[in-house]
Amino acid sequence: MINLTINGLDVSVEEGSTLLEAAQYLGFPIPTLCHMEGLSPYGACRLCVVEIGEGEKSKLVSSCTYPAEEGLKVRTASARVVRARKMIIELLLASCPQSKTIQDLASKLEVRQQRFRQEHEDCILCGLCVRMCEEQMMAKAIGFRGRGEKRSIGTPFDIKSDVCRFCGGCIYVCPACQLRCTYNEPEKAICGGCANLSPPCVEIDRFNDMMCYMDPCVACEIEKD
Amino acid sequence: MKPSDVRVILNKYEEDRGGLISILEDIQAKYSYLPHDALKIVSEETGRSLVDIYGVATFYKAFSLSPRGKHLISVCMGTACHVRGAPQIAEEFERQLGIQSGGTTTDREFTLETVNCLGACALGPIVVVDGHYFSKVSTTKVKQILKNAKDRLDKISIEKDRRIFPVEVSCVRCNHSLMDPNFLVDGCPSIKVIVSFENKHGWLLLSSLYGSYKVSSEFDIPTNTIINFFCPHCNAELSSATACTACGAPMVPMIVKGGGMVQICSRHGCRSHMLDLNGINF
Incomplete structure (x- = not known):
């Protein structure tokens, strides 16, 4: 078992699990788009970003590809994370505004307006x-x-x-x-x-x-x- | 395209089937592009899926999936060349050849492409035709360049053609100059190296003109022999890990005075060479 801190809560998860799996197992919601159970993690959409580390050393990583580490401090919904996710979904929405999945995710993340030109792409290369x-x-x-x-x-x-x-x-x-x-x-x-x-x-x-x-x-x- | 030819290439990589890029490079060297059927054979023989091979083939700009012309014209579009009018030069080529950048003429003579920087910004605008460099090109010179490219390199006169220029080289190991002013080849000081092949050991004088293939040697070297080159000063072997893109023999590196490297193919009779100025591979 690996001991780490998620949103200030000391938890232990099974070895080899990713941050996304750990957070979802413990009930912390993380939005995902290119992740699907049964398929290998890919880390393309970046929607599942979480903040790891503390202070100046903290950084954003995609939780679906980041393995849980001993003593890691993870925040799944800090201001920085929410800001990053909002920007990502806004950009995705601009490239694929017709997609129901992306529209739903955007409204869930409380994106209420679109600042970018709509591209109407038919693919977001999520793989x-x-x-x-x-x-x-x-x-x-x-x-x-x-x-x-x-x-x-x-x-x-x-x-x-x-x-x-x-x-x-x-x-x-x-x-x-x-x-x-x-x-x-x-x-x-x-x-x-x-x-x-x-x-x-x-x-x-x-x-x-x-x-x-x-x-x-x-x-x-x-x-x- | 003959399937057996592709299998010959594949057999060369029997032990290292992971070297997909090398395999594709060899196929491209043979056909000047990657034929559809050749990729299918590679897929069958190596056990990789066609999707992966196609992905690699489309990822690298060096690979082409459509047939290319006999002559490849690359117009540098780097910043320095761009401000000196490279777009107009590219346009002039497009107009004279009647193709768009990236296209091939219907007679399969020319393929035109633009590249982002050749690293010789001081000489811009640069145009490279079949590995030969034209510096400070203007739109009026385009016609002459095309004509030069059509004539085969063997026929041209060394004195007049701008594709041929002298280089001064030194040993990669001891950096001692390899130039021999006492022996002239093509009227220029020659490059003196020691060669060995088939238990024979002797000197070889190479023309220092980049683009000329004249040599003079102690022995008659049979064509297709791979020769080992040595520095006459430190006796170190001039060898590199690079293989010739045309025949697969090891390339022989030499330092060019003023910065950069020149590599020549070690197979006698193979005309492949590479000039690499300031570390940027042309």
């Missing part, structure tokens, strides 16, 4: 789908490509992957990707999950409006003016 495909579906059909601002997720050469089984796992875990479901171009689609499930909207021509994360599926009924 959930890549890890889902590799670790749970054992397929490795999709992965990261390029780097910098050209970094994207998809199949090699943008063609249908031989190892993809159309399981739809990538779309299931995606917090942002309604636009990536390109059923009208099935050869280029990441998974074709919606083709499998045959939602009612496939009969309608305007696939561009399809938002398959919506429940019930009504998005395709909305007329675009």
